[in-house]
Each structure stands twice: as C-alpha cells, then as structure tokens.
Amino acid sequence: ANGLKAACYRLNTRLLHRPPRDPAPGGLIERLFQTAQHQFEAEVRAGDLLTLEQLNRALSAWLSVAYHKDIHSETGQSPEDRYRQGLTIIRQVDMSRVIESFMQAIPRTVNRTFSDVQVNKRFYRVDPKLRGDKVEVRFDPFSTWDKVQIHSLDGQYLGTGLLHQRQTGLPAVPHPQRKKPEHSYTELLIQQHKQELAEKTGGIDYLQIVEHRRWPFHQFAGTVAQLLGFKAGLTGLCSGDLEALKKVYNQSSSIDRQMVKNAFENARQPSVPYIIAELKQLIKGDR
Template sequence: MAHAEFFWAEDLYALELCFQQALLRRGLPWRVYVDRGLIFQAEVFTRACAELGIRHISGTPGHPEGRGKIERFFETLQDQFLRELSHHPVPHLAALNERLAAWIEEAYHVQVHSETGEAPAVRFARLKGRRSVSAEKLAHVFLWRRVRRVDKTGCLRFDGNRYEVPPGLEGRRVEIRFHPLHLERLSLFIDGRHVGDAVSLDLAHPVYRGLDRVHHPEPSRPVEPAIPYLELLVHRRRQRQARAMSPLRLSLLEDPEAMPDV
C-alpha cells in the first residue's frame, strides 16, 4: 500500500492529495491502474500522469477481477483496523489518519503476504530503479487549469474574483493554472509558456467554488485518548520517524515512562 488516507469527500481533490503522498513516499510507478470513475478519468489526473511519465491504464468494464487486490486490502482494513477503531472512536480526521498510517506501517506492511511469502515492506525494499519526484514538481503538474480572456484594461475575472495581469496581455486568451484552495494569485500561460502571474484585486472567493467545502481547513481540536492497540502503533511509528530524523531524540522516546499505557 503506497498510501491511504481518509477524506470527507470522494472527489478529484481527495484523489490528488492521496496520489501525491503515494508518489512522494514510494516514488513514481511506471503504470497506474484505475477504474473508469469520473475522478480517475479527469483531465487534471490523466495529464499529471502523462507529465510524470506514468502510463494511465483504465480497467475494462465487466471484469471486476482486475480490482481484486484493492478489494482484498479493503477487506483486511475492515476486519482489522475498522473493527479495532469501532470500540474507541477518535475525535477528528487528523487523529483517524494518524492511526491509519500507524496501522499500515507497523502492522499491515510487516505481515507476510500469503502469495509472495514475504512482508510488503521487505519486498518493496528490494526493488531497484525507483524514480523519485520532488514536492515542487508535483505541486506544478497537479495545478488545475482553465482558459480565460484578459479584457482591454489588463484585468481578468475568474470564479467571481477580479485580477490584474502583467502588461501586454490585454485581449489575449490565457491558460490559468491554480491551486483550488489558494486563488490569491494565478499563474498565466500561453502556448505552454509562463507569461506571469495574475494578482487579485477583488478576492470575493479565496477558495475555488467548484471544490467541496469539506476540504477547507479543519479547525484544530484537542486530541483525546483513543484505542490502546492503535495508540501503540502510533507510538512505534513516531519512534521510527524520530530515529530517522534525529538520533538525539531517540533516548527520550525509548524512556519506558514515555510508553503509552496499554
């Protein structure tokens, strides 16, 4: 499992966020196999795959066996993670995703697979020739795009907002590239060439109105105690992360008094 995450909506933006995390964690695959759902066939997703050198393959209608592996994962998720979680629900989405990541890395990835005979983490570590990608590259290729015309005064309107563009673009059609959560500034392109940025003059809608509101930043709330088993997995994951980042903090995390009560 390259990456998994819970979202409040099953839409294109959620797919982008999850897919980008998978690419940053595991590198670029040569192929991605998806079904024919609208979000998997969306222009922003298929174009990003092409620009990253990933072959976009769609499943054949009427052949569900092609989705057998992901269905088996969901079955394991249901039997192990969600069953454990049902006894002690967590207070918010961030806490839920932290426990999911801990379960994947500390439990699911270390279990021996019945077909391969080895744990997924061990099998992945043996792979050679992995292609890495930077966060900056992903941020660029996953920008949403629209086409608008600049008016005679050197301004353009987009999503209910008014923007000022660089001189010389009056009357031109430009491609707008933007992040749906940040409409303060838009990148402008003509024939694939960056020609400047559009700066907001009247920002009535800082977030793209076509984006589901559930993706707007969630207010922070205090984390409450959760399930002992998943808490232990979270603790183990934090230990490994701290060991990788700073050996100076390892002694603190290995203190028996720092272990959670189980």
C-alpha cells in the first residue's frame, strides 16, 4: 500500500477506489480478467512452461498486438483508438523512479571486515567508508539481484552495493591519498640553500675542476673530511669550510694527499681552520 501511494505521488496521479455499492466499476475489472484468462492465459497453459521474464514479455506482446487492437462490440472502437480519442495530454514518466517506490527495504549493518551487506544469502560490497555503519538496503525482489541500493536510515542515498563472492579475498582497504601541496617548504629550503652556497663560493662546482690540476679539488676536500672523521665525506663540511679550503687550494698547484696529511698531523687541533693554517705554512716552505 505504501509503495502504491509513493508511485501515485511520483506519477502525479490520484488513487481512486471503487465506490461502495456500485458494481459497474468492479464489472469492468472482472471483464478484463475474464478476457485475459480466455485468450492469453489459455494459450500460455497450452504451451511450454515459461519463466517469469518470458511470461512478462508474452503478456506485453499480447496487450500490444491483440487486446489493444480488438474492436469492442459496444463502442465499435479498439481500446487503443478509444484511448487516443480521449487523450488530451501525454506526460513523460520516469518508470525507474516509479519502480523504486515498490522496492523492499531492510536494515543492515555493513561488515567491518568485508565492507559488504548480506541480503537473502547474497553479499553486496559497498563503499569501504561505510564499514560498521547501519544502513537501509533497498532492492527490487523481481530484479536480477546483481546490485542493491544503499541508503542511510534517514533515507539519504549513499550508493549501490554490487554482488560479490567473499571467497575471492578481502577487499583492499583504500588509503586516503594525500594531496601534494602546491608549494613545498622543504623544496624551498633546498633551493635557498643552493643559492646561499652559490653566493658564498662564487658559483663554483667542486665536482667540475680544471683538468690541468693533478689533484682535483673534490678529492682534496674529501681527504680533509676523511681525516677529520666525517663519514659522510664532503657533505660533512659546511659551506664556510669548503670556501676556505677552495681558497687555499687555489694558492698552489703542488698540494697533494701527503701535504694534507702532514698539515693534519701538525695542526694543534683537528679542525679545518688549523689544517688550513698548516697548509699555508707548507705552501710557503714549498716555494
């Protein structure tokens, strides 16, 4: 009854009941039933057993081809012509919405593990965000049962549930994707640091050294870092240390590994400034 009222509301029609103590309207319906039994039902029973889908298809064909085109003995017109003669306006109806009015609705709780609901021993996978939520499952009992509608308890549409087999394995839990920020703070720091190093060292690339030097600068600076115990190598030296080492490196082309070791051994403290001071003395002596 509730479904019929909802359908009338969607169709913008009124539900009219048979007036009491008035057999004529009832006789019209009974005559339709009698015609359907004598013509359509008799043929169906005489033929092969039909499925519900085949029966509905056959009934639609009988109504369209036979019943609506037979001339009525009293009116002299077919039901189809009589209908068109009295027609004043045609309204388009979304039958899918009308069918929704007759759907069955049952409450369910979405399974936390499988993210599904169970209806008539079938499992329907729903949006993983609904895990553990109480929902209302709506379905057409005469459909193919491949999907159902999921609504909140207050009637809000939440999506569809698709038929699946639990034996196929647990669904992967989606991880929310973090939106990449438009401006990266760490990238900004890296670019700023590169700019500072370029300004302090005059834009010198320590890995690209002039070929005529027999000992490249990056090996020279790496030796100093190694002697100081920096496991990270050159990266253990700050920009100020690299700038100071570059200046002393440019003072003499005779600097080699042994000279650096001697400077380290003679330095009063194991630090870049004291090593540079000893290197300068060795350079003067070498001259």
